Amino acid sequence: MSAVGAGDLTGSRGRIDKRQAILDAAFAVFAREGYAQAGVDAIAAEAGVAKATVYNHFGDKETVLRQTVGLLAEQALAQNLAAVGRLTDTGGDLRALLEDVGLSLAHCYCDERSWTLRRLLLSEFSRFPDLLGLVFGQVNDRVIEALADRLARLALAGRLHVTDPVAAAEQFAALLGSPLDKRTRLGTRDVSDEEIRAVVSAAAGTFLKAFAAP
Amino acid sequence: MSAVGAGDLTGSRGRIDKRQAILDAAFAVFAREGYAQAGVDAIAAEAGVAKATVYNHFGDKETVLRQTVGLLAEQALAQNLAAVGRLTDTGGDLRALLEDVGLSLAHCYCDERSWTLRRLLLSEFSRFPDLLGLVFGQVNDRVIEALADRLARLALAGRLHVTDPVAAAEQFAALLGSPLDKRTRLGTRDVSDEEIRAVVSAAAGTFLKAFAAP
DNA sequence: ATCCGACCAGACTCGTGAGTCCAATTCGGG
DNA sequence: CCCGAATTGGACTCACGAGTCTGGTCGGAT
Numbered sequence: 198m199s200a201v202g203a204g205d206l207t208g209s210r211g212r213i214d215k216r217q218a219i220l221d222a223a224f225a226v227f228a229r230e231g232y233a234q235a236g237v238d239a240i241a242a243e244a245g246v247a248k249a250t251v252y253n254h255f256g257d258k259e260t261v262l263r264q265t266v267g268l269l270a271e272q273a274l275a276q277n278l279a280a281v282g283r284l285t286d287t288g289g290d291l292r293a294l295l296e297d298v299g300l301s302l303a304h305c306y307c308d309e310r311s312w313t314l315r316r317l318l319l320s321e322f323s324r325f326p327d328l329l330g331l332v333f334g335q336v337n338d339r340v341i342e343a344l345a346d347r348l349a350r351l352a353l354a355g356r357l358h359v360t361d362p363v364a365a366a367e368q369f370a371a372l373l374g375s376p377l378d379k380r381t382r383l384g385t386r387d388v389s390d391e392e393i394r395a396v397v398s399a400a401a402g403t404f405l406k407a408f409a410a411p
Numbered sequence: 412m413s414a415v416g417a418g419d420l421t422g423s424r425g426r427i428d429k430r431q432a433i434l435d436a437a438f439a440v441f442a443r444e445g446y447a448q449a450g451v452d453a454i455a456a457e458a459g460v461a462k463a464t465v466y467n468h469f470g471d472k473e474t475v476l477r478q479t480v481g482l483l484a485e486q487a488l489a490q491n492l493a494a495v496g497r498l499t500d501t502g503g504d505l506r507a508l509l510e511d512v513g514l515s516l517a518h519c520y521c522d523e524r525s526w527t528l529r530r531l532l533l534s535e536f537s538r539f540p541d542l543l544g545l546v547f548g549q550v551n552d553r554v555i556e557a558l559a560d561r562l563a564r565l566a567l568a569g570r571l572h573v574t575d576p577v578a579a580a581e582q583f584a585a586l587l588g589s590p591l592d593k594r595t596r597l598g599t600r601d602v603s604d605e606e607i608r609a610v611v612s613a614a615a616g617t618f619l620k621a622f623a624a625p
Numbered sequence: 626a627t628c629c630g631a632c633c634a635g636a637c638t639c640g641t642g643a644g645t646c647c648a649a650t651t652c653g654g655g
Numbered sequence: 656c657c658c659g660a661a662t663t664g665g666a667c668t669c670a671c672g673a674g675t676c677t678g679g680t681c682g683g684a685t
Binding site: 228229230231233234316319320321322323324326329330333337364367368370371372374375376379382383385399400403404406407408 | 442443444445447448530534535536538540543544547551578581582584585586588589590597599613614617618620621622
Binding site: 452 | 671673675676
C-alpha cells in the first residue's frame with residue numbers, strides 16, 4: 198500500500214507522511230464521490246488531517262487528483278509489466294503458458310484498486326482529458342508494446358504465426374479485457390475466480406486458434 | 412435528428428416541442444460539461460427556453476438526465492440491431508459478409524452521438540450506476556444476443572465452427588470495440604475511414620481464423 | 626372577446642464547497 | 656531546552672448552482 202521513497206515512518210503517528218495519508222484518502226474519496234462532489238474537507242477528514250494541511254502539500258484540489266492518479270497509474274503499470282514478463286517460452290505447453298499470463302493480467306485488471314482507478318479516470322475524463330491520455334499512452338500502450346515483444350519472440354521461435362505482433366497483442370488484450378468489463382460491470386460486481394478463469398481460457402483458446410503455428 | 416412521435420412542429424416556433432429541444436440541449440450540455448457542472452440555466456439557454464420551462468417538463472435535473480439517456484440509448488439500440496440484421500448468409504464470401512457487418516457496427520460505434528452517450532454514461536456512472544446497468548443490460552446484451560443468433564445460423568449452415576455462439580459474439584464485439592476505443596481515444600480523436608476499415612478487417616480476419624469451418 | 630395554460634425573464638432563497646487566514650499547538654533538530 | 660516549521664481547528668469570504676416564485680406575455684380553444 199504505502200511503500201514509496203525515502204523516509205517511510207508510516208502515516209499514523211509520524212509528523213511527516215501526512216502526504217501519503219492524504220493521497221490514500223483522496224483516492225478513496227474521489228473514487229467514492231467523484232471529483233466534483235468530493236469535498237477537500239472530506240478528504241482531509243478521511244486522512245485524519247486538517248484541511249489546511251492538504252493545501253500546504255498540494256496547493257489545490259486539482260493537483261491532489263493529478264498526484265493521486267499519477268501514483269496509482271505508476272503502480273498499475275508495474276504490475277501489468279510484471280504479468281507480461283511471465284510470458285517466456287519454456288518449451289512447454291503454449292496454451293498453459295498463455296493462460297498463465299492471461300490469468301495474471303486478468304488479476305491485475307480486476308484488482309479493486311485497478312478498477313477504481315479506471316472508473317475514476319473515466320468519470321473525470323471530460324474535465325481532465327489529459328489524464329486519460331496519460332494513462333492510455335503511458336500505461337496501456339506500454340503494456341501492449343511489452344506484450345507484442347514477447348509475442349514476437351514466440352513467433353521467431355516458430356511457436357506462433359503472427360505477422361503484426363502489436364495487432365496481435367491488442368487483440369489478445371481485447372479478448373481478455375472486454376469480457377471482463379462486461380462480466381464485472383466495470384468492476385462493480387464480484388466475479389468468481391472460476392468465471393475469470395473461463396474468460397481467460399476462452400481468450401487464450403480463440404487467440405491460439407487464430408495464431409498458433411500450423 | 413429529431414424525428415420522434417406525434418406532432419413535430421420543430422422546436423423554434425412551435426409552442427409544443429420545447430420538450431425535445433430541452434432534451435437535445437441537455438444532451439449537448441451534459442456531454443460538454445458533465446452532469447455536476449452542467450447548470451440547468453445553461454441547458455435552458457442552449458434550448459432557447461426559460462429555466463422554469465425545464466422544471467415544468469421534467470421536475471428536476473436528474474429526470475432530465477434520465478430521459479435524455481433513455482432516449483439516446485433507444486436510438487443506439489435500434490441502429491446496432493439494424494447493423495446486425497445485415498448478417499445473413501447469402502452463400503457468398505463469408506469474409507466479405509463479416510466485414511460488411513463489422514463495418515456497419517463500427518460506424519454505429521464511432522458515431523458522434525454514440526461516443527458522446529457512452530462518455531456521458533461512463534462519466535456519471537458513479538452517481539447513477541443504474542443508468543449504466545440499463546444500457547449494458549438493455550442495449551449491449553441485446554446486440555450480443557442478436558449477433559449470437561446470426562452466428563448460430565451460420566454455424567448450422569456449416570459455414571462457421573462455433574460451440575458457444577454467445578461467447579463468439581462477445582469476442583467478435585471485443586475484437587471490434589477495443590481497438591476502436593484505443594484508436595479514437597474514447598471518441599475524442601478522429602479516425603480515418605481507412606483506419607476503421609483496417610480494424611474491422613483485422614477483427615474479421617482473426618475471428619475467421621478462429622471460427623471458420625475447416 | 627375572453628379565459629386558460631404554457632411560456633418567459635429574472636429575482637430570490639438556500640445549501641455547499643473551494644480556498645484563505647489566523648491564533649494556538651506540537652514535534653524535531655540543534 | 657528552545658526555535659522554527661509543520662499542523663491544527665475553525666471561522667470566514669466568495670462563487671456558483673438547484674429549485675422556487677412572481678408578474679407578466681402570448682397563443683389557442685370555447
